[in-house]
Amino acid sequence: MVHEQLDAVTITQIHQSISALCAQFGGEYWRALDRERAYPTDFVNAMTEAGYLGVLVPEEYGGSGQGISMAANVLEAVHASGANAAALHAQMYTMGTLLRHGSEAQKHDWLPKIAAGEVRLQAFAVTEPAAGTDTTSIRTFAEKRGDRYVVNGQKVWTSRAEHSDLMILLARTTPVDRVEKRGQGLSVFLVDMAEAKANGMTIKPIRTMLNHATTEIFFDDVEIPAGNLIGEVDMGFRYILDGMNAERILIAAECIGDATWFTRTSTSYAKDRVVFGKPIGQNQGVQFPIARAHADAQAARLMVYRAAALFDAGEPCGPEANMAKLLAADASWKAADTCLQTHGGFGFAEEYDVERKFRETRLYQVAPISTNLILAYLGEHVLGLPRSY
Secondary structure: OOOOOOOHHHHHHHHHHHHHHHOOOOHHHHHHHHHHOOOOHHHHHHHHHOOHHHOOOOHHHOOOOOOHHHHHHHHHHHHHOOOOOHHHHHHHHHHHHHHHHOOHHHHHHHHHHHHHOOOOEEEEEOOOOOOOOOHHHOOOEEEEEOOEEEEEEEEEOOOOHHHOOEEEEEEEOOOHHHOOOOOOOEEEEEEEHHHHHHOOEEEEEOOOOOOOOOEEEEEEEEEEEHHHEEOOOOEHHHHHHHHHHHHHHHHHHHHHHHHHHHHHHHHHHHHHOEEOOEEHHHOHHHHHHHHHHHHHHHHHHHHHHHHHHHHHOOOOOHHHHHHHHHHHHHHHHHHHHHHHHHHHHHHHOHHHOHHHHHHHHHHHHOOOOOHHHHHHHHHHHHOOOOOOO
């Protein structure tokens, strides 16, 4: 589906509306959740009720039928407000796998409920301990037995599994030694979490340096109805790749939002903080890094929405989506470091929210794909250099 580009008035309205909603969930709300590593239930419910989690769901299934550009602006605005959209973005890009490759029956059964907030599809089980980013090396296996698949294996870094009603699962369905290419023989399933937990699936939380609700999952003879297979058997790797451009664009938009928050926060503090009789922002050593962080973020933003425009137009956008993620993640991290440095010791104090946001934006140097792998992709597939790994 091709989506029209948003005009400036619409973009401004989106950011104003999101800012107003996020104002109901200020710094203390996020600090309290961070201390307890708790899920932002109230925030997710408010965003769902406002219709933002259904922006990518077609109108015939109860959503607003918007494109990636709209979703990117929503997530950017959330992060620019000082909030965190981790519990939102997964449903947006994960839902795309179901939307683009699911059967009509699957879409009619689930998309209206997802758009209405009746069920959450926020878990995406792909990565495994021994495979990492080498997705074709995953070992979790789904064996066909009659009208069901029996799954055994382990996943790691599956975020929000404890808070999701449905999960997208990638598993091998044909042994790797029986396929011509390693990317073959992988299939995608829609997992009903309640049913799976009742018959052999175990979820173990992983406590990390930030509040991301991530887990590892163990499958011990977990039965999944054959009707829960998404698309064709053994074609799942292509389906997962198909959704990665959307994922990179949406994460990049969050990074731009983070960079905006850090730069605004740095600027405000540098104006108000007086040392040696003058605002610290009057010193070029303080002012110039903030100005450069702003410039870097604005440049990265152009690539983010260039990639989003191509995606919405149905055009190839792999290089642009990857460059958007790379540039935006670098911009947000530089802005974060500048913000912490500008605040000095106060940047480490919880009440300023700088250290929380600093930890949150650091993730995107690593996930959902590391900056080095993006560089490897650009070197090989865009510049035509020899494969480096």
